[in-house]
Amino acid sequence: MTEDLPLTAEDVAEIVAILDASQYREVDIATRQFRLRIARGDGADAGFTQEWEWAGAGAALESAVTADEVVDPDAICAPLPGTFYHAPQPGAPPFVAVGDAVGPETVVGIVETMKLMNPVHAGRSGTVAEIVVPNATMVAKGEVLLRLA
Known part of the structure; x- marks a missing residue:
């Protein structure tokens, strides 16, 4: 997909900082455009993971791939x-x-x-x-x- 992500790197970093300062292990943000899940890893030095999914990602992302790209x-x-x-x-x-x-x-x-x-x-x-x-x-x-x- 050629669309830019709806959040900037600074936005994601700010979300991670908020999560890091809290007792919560993860945050899951869903809008009409996308879903972002950020989770604290296991262990003291595990860090965080992030997963992006565009709204309707199943069919939309598959249909965005052309035969030339495969x-x-x-x-x-x-x-x-x-x-x-x-x-x-x-x-x-x-x-x-x-x-x-x-x-x-x-x-x-x-x-x-x-x-x-x-x-x-x-x-x-x-x-x-x-x-x-x-x-x-x-x-x-x-x-x-x-x-x-």
């Missing part, structure tokens, strides 16, 4: 720009390895954007055939991170 149907791509990490924190085992079976909801990595950790889900079932991007690498939105078989 270059590699086995690719799992970065949902937004940032730093791609294979594990939830330094020293932890990676989310997935080559040969692992995954389902649509399996987290295969995280992309850190503006100090927020965004989970990357497989989106479909398969077996991890290749991990394309090295750990802690800057990625662009849409860049291939992994491939499934």
Whole structure:
């Protein structure tokens, strides 16, 4: 989608600061345009995750993808720009390895954007055939991170 997000990076950072100063673990904001969920991770140094969903995302986002854009149907791509990490924190085992079976909801990595950790889900079932991007690498939105078989 080429639309700009309805909130700026500063807006999201302010929401995170409010959440960080409270006892709440998450905030879920839904409008007619979008839904934003920000959640506190587990553990002292886990940080926060954010998930965006456009209103009517199911059909609208699928229909926005043209045949020309589907270059590699086995690719799992970065949902937004940032730093791609294979594990939830330094020293932890990676989310997935080559040969692992995954389902649509399996987290295969995280992309850190503006100090927020965004989970990357497989989106479909398969077996991890290749991990394309090295750990802690800057990625662009849409860049291939992994491939499934």
